Amino acid sequence: MNYLWKPSNKLVENSILKNFTKYIGLDFKNNFKKIWKWSVENPEIFWSKFWDFSKIIGTKGNIILEKNNIFNKSKFFPDSKLNYSENILKKRTSEVAINFLSEKGFEETISWKDLYEKVCRFSNYLKKANIQKGDRVAAYVPNKIESIIAFLACAKNGIIWSSCSPDFGVQGVVDRFKQIEPKILITSDYYFYNGKKIIILDKVKEILNKIPSIQKTIVFNYDKRETNKMTNYTHFEDALQNSLDENFERFDFNHPIYILYSSGTTGKPKCITHGAGNVLIEHNKEFMLHCDIKNNEKLFYYTTTGWMMWNWLVGGMATGASIFLFDGAPTYPKIDILLEYCQNKKINLFGVSAKYIDHLKNEKYECKNLDLNSIKIITSTGSPLADESFKYVYDNIKKDVHLASIAGGTDLVGCLVLGNLFSNVFKGEIQGQSLGIEVDVFSDVGKSTADGEKGELVVKQPFPSMPIKFWGDDDKQKYHNAYFTRFKNIWHHGDFIERTANNGFIMRGRSDATLNPGGVRIGTAEIYQQVEDIDFITEGLVIGQDYKDDVRVMLFVTIKNHEELNDEKIKFIKSRIRKNCSPKHVPTIIIKVPEIPRTKSGKIVELAVRQVVNGEKINNKEAIANPQALKFFENLQQLKV
Numbered sequence: 001m002n003y004l005w006k007p008s009n010k011l012v013e014n015s016i017l018k019n020f021t022k023y024i025g026l027d028f029k030n031n032f033k034k035i036w037k038w039s040v041e042n043p044e045i046f047w048s049k050f051w052d053f054s055k056i057i058g059t060k061g062n063i064i065l066e067k068n069n070i071f072n073k074s075k076f077f078p079d080s081k082l083n084y085s086e087n088i089l090k091k092r093t094s095e096v097a098i099n100f101l102s103e104k105g106f107e108e109t110i111s112w113k114d115l116y117e118k119v120c121r122f123s124n125y126l127k128k129a130n131i132q133k134g135d136r137v138a139a140y141v142p143n144k145i146e147s148i149i150a151f152l153a154c155a156k157n158g159i160i161w162s163s164c165s166p167d168f169g170v171q172g173v174v175d176r177f178k179q180i181e182p183k184i185l186i187t188s189d190y191y192f193y194n195g196k197k198i199i200i201l202d203k204v205k206e207i208l209n210k211i212p213s214i215q216k217t218i219v220f221n222y223d224k225r226e227t228n229k230m231t232n233y234t235h236f237e238d239a240l241q242n243s244l245d246e247n248f249e250r251f252d253f254n255h256p257i258y259i260l261y262s263s264g265t266t267g268k269p270k271c272i273t274h275g276a277g278n279v280l281i282e283h284n285k286e287f288m289l290h291c292d293i294k295n296n297e298k299l300f301y302y303t304t305t306g307w308m309m310w311n312w313l314v315g316g317m318a319t320g321a322s323i324f325l326f327d328g329a330p331t332y333p334k335i336d337i338l339l340e341y342c343q344n345k346k347i348n349l350f351g352v353s354a355k356y357i358d359h360l361k362n363e364k365y366e367c368k369n370l371d372l373n374s375i376k377i378i379t380s381t382g383s384p385l386a387d388e389s390f391k392y393v394y395d396n397i398k399k400d401v402h403l404a405s406i407a408g409g410t411d412l413v414g415c416l417v418l419g420n421l422f423s424n425v426f427k428g429e430i431q432g433q434s435l436g437i438e439v440d441v442f443s444d445v446g447k448s449t450a451d452g453e454k455g456e457l458v459v460k461q462p463f464p465s466m467p468i469k470f471w472g473d474d475d476k477q478k479y480h481n482a483y484f485t486r487f488k489n490i491w492h493h494g495d496f497i498e499r500t501a502n503n504g505f506i507m508r509g510r511s512d513a514t515l516n517p518g519g520v521r522i523g524t525a526e527i528y529q530q531v532e533d534i535d536f537i538t539e540g541l542v543i544g545q546d547y548k549d550d551v552r553v554m555l556f557v558t559i560k561n562h563e564e565l566n567d568e569k570i571k572f573i574k575s576r577i578r579k580n581c582s583p584k585h586v587p588t589i590i591i592k593v594p595e596i597p598r599t600k601s602g603k604i605v606e607l608a609v610r611q612v613v614n615g616e617k618i619n620n621k622e623a624i625a626n627p628q629a630l631k632f633f634e635n636l637q638q639l640k641v
Helices: 009-013 016-023 032-041 043-053 084-088 112-128 145-157 170-180 201-210 276-290 308-319 337-345 354-362 387-397 477-483 524-531 567-580 606-613 627-633
Strands: 096-102 107-111 136-140 160-164 184-188 190-193 196-199 216-220 256-261 271-275 298-301 322-327 349-353 377-381 402-405 407-409 414-418 439-442 454-459 491-499 505-510 537-547 550-559 589-592
Touching (some): 032 043, 043 276, 084 145, 084 276, 084 308, 096 112, 107 112, 112 145, 136 145, 145 160, 145 308, 184 201, 256 276, 256 308, 276 414, 298 308, 308 322, 308 349, 337 349, 349 354, 354 377, 414 454, 477 491, 505 524, 524 550, 524 567, 606 627
Parallel strands (some): 136 160, 136 184, 298 322, 349 377, 377 402
Antiparallel strands (some): 096 107, 190 196, 439 454, 454 491, 491 505, 537 550
8 A cells, every 4th residue: 555654764763763762772673563562562661761761850769560460450650759740841941831822813922931930839829728739620711821820830739630621511510520529710701712702700600609619719811911800709810929839749650630531421421530640651752752742842732621632732841842722713713724823833743633634625725825844743633534634634734744643532641543753654544553552453352353354442451641540439440341341451442443454553433333234343434434525525423223123324414505415415425335335334314414413522422413313311411512413313204214
C-alpha cells in the first residue's frame, strides 16, 4: 500500500525518539515496532530511563514498578515524590507561556514569569481559605488562561481539580460535581459561542443550591478589559492579590490531581480519578517521543475544559512548549478561523477532532491563502479519521505534515495508539502503539488477532496512566466492571479495532456500538467511511435495531442544503456500501434526519439513539449537547415495518 507521508531522514535523525534510543544505548535501526516491543518487555527499564531522559523534577525512588497479581493494584514509582506544577512551571522567562483567542477576536497573553507568580499567589489564596491537600475544587469554566492558573495552583497544593465546560446545563454539572463534594466553585461571568453571548452566572445560583458542599465561589471576567465587581462572589483578581507562596510540596506519584468524567450516556457519569505523576510521565512521553515536541515550540489543541484534551494540552507545557487556547465555535466567524490562528501564531502542533476535518472536507475548503509552514504535526482524535479525510489533509491543508490519528481516552488521559516519527503515514491508519503500553487486539475468545482481523482493543500489562480509582467507588467494583469483566485481568478498552500489515491500526468504532446482523460483527466506522464521502451527505449515524430475534442495520443521514432523500439516492448509498464493505453492512432502512445527536465533545451518540429506537430509557440526556435531536427518533413509523 502506498504511504501518504514519509518522515525525511533528517527529521528521523533529529527526532527526540532517535535521541532517546541513543540515550538508552540501543540501536533499533529506526524501527518503531522494535522499540515498542523492547519497551513493553522491559517496562521498569523503559519508564525509569524515560523519567531521567525527560528530566522530571522530583525524587524517583528505588522501586519503578510494584507488581501485583491484580492488574490495577500494580503501582508505578510507589516511593517517588514530585509536584506536578513544579514540572510545568520550570521557566521564569518573559516569553509567552499561554496565548488566548476568543471567537470575538480579542486576545490575552501571559508570560512564564507571570504565570508562575499568579499560580503562587492563587495557591496562597487557597491555603488561606483552608482548602487542603485532597480537597476538591470544581471549575465551570471557558477555555481561558485563568482556568489554567487555577488548575496549576490546585495541583501545586495537592488539591484535586475537576472541570466542566460552560455548555453543560445545570443538571449535567450537578450530576458530575455533586458526587465529588467540592469546597470551591470557580467560574466566569459569561462566554461566547457561535456569535452568541451566554451568561454563565445565570446558572450558578441553581448549581449552588444543589451542591451544598460548595463554601465559596470565585468568578473571573471573560474579557479582562471588563472589571465588573461580583456581588456575593469572590473576584478572581482579588484572590491574586495574595503574596507569593513559592513552596512546592512534593506528593506521592499516585496522589490524585484531577477527576474527569465518563460521557454518562448510560447512567450517572463515572468520576475517573488520575494521579499527578501518572499523567505527567505519560504526557511527557506522548509529546516528546510520539509528537516530537521540543522546548519553545507551540501547541494548539481546539478543546473545551470538559474534554480530556484540555488536560493533555496543559501537560504539554512540561516540555517547555507554550500553549494556545481558542474559546468559541471552531468555524466562527469563518470556516478557517483555527487555521488562521495557526498561521498567525506559527503553531507547531495543531490538534482537532476528526469531525472538524470531516467538516472542512465536506465544505470543500481549500487552504490556499494561509501560510501553515510552521505546522509539523496535526493530531486528530474524538472519532476515527476516515480514509478520505486523511487524503483531504494532504491534498488541501498541507502536503508535508505528520498527520497523526490518535486514540485513547478519558480513562488514561492519553493514548493507547498514536503517531511516531519512525513510521510512514498510511491512509485510514493510526501509526502504532503507545510506548511502554502493551496494546493488543483480542478475538472474542481472548486470543491475539492476525493482521486484517478485527477485534477488541486491550492492554495486557499494567501501565502508569491507569486511573488510580473512581471517586466514591470504595470497593473498586465500578472500576473492575469498567475494564476487567470481558477478559480476566486484561484491560478491555471498549474499542473495536483492526491491526494492519504496517504495524498500524484502524479504528472500527466503539465495541458497545458494533452491529450484529445475522451474528456477523460490524464496526460502525466502516459504514461511516463510505457514507460521509458521498457528496450529498453531511453526516451519518448507524445503529442496530432489535428486529424479529435479530438485529437490522439502520442508517440516519443529514443531507446537504436540506435536499430530499429520494429512492435514487438511497439506492446509491446502499450500492456503495455493498461494493466497498459487504452485503451484511448494507442498511435495511435509510432515513433523513434534521440533525445528529452528539456529546459535548462532538462524538455522535449511537447508544442513545439505539436506546430511543429500541424503546429503552435514556438515563442522562444532560451528557448530550443537543438532546432535542433525540425527539425525532421516537416512534418512527418507518421502523415499525
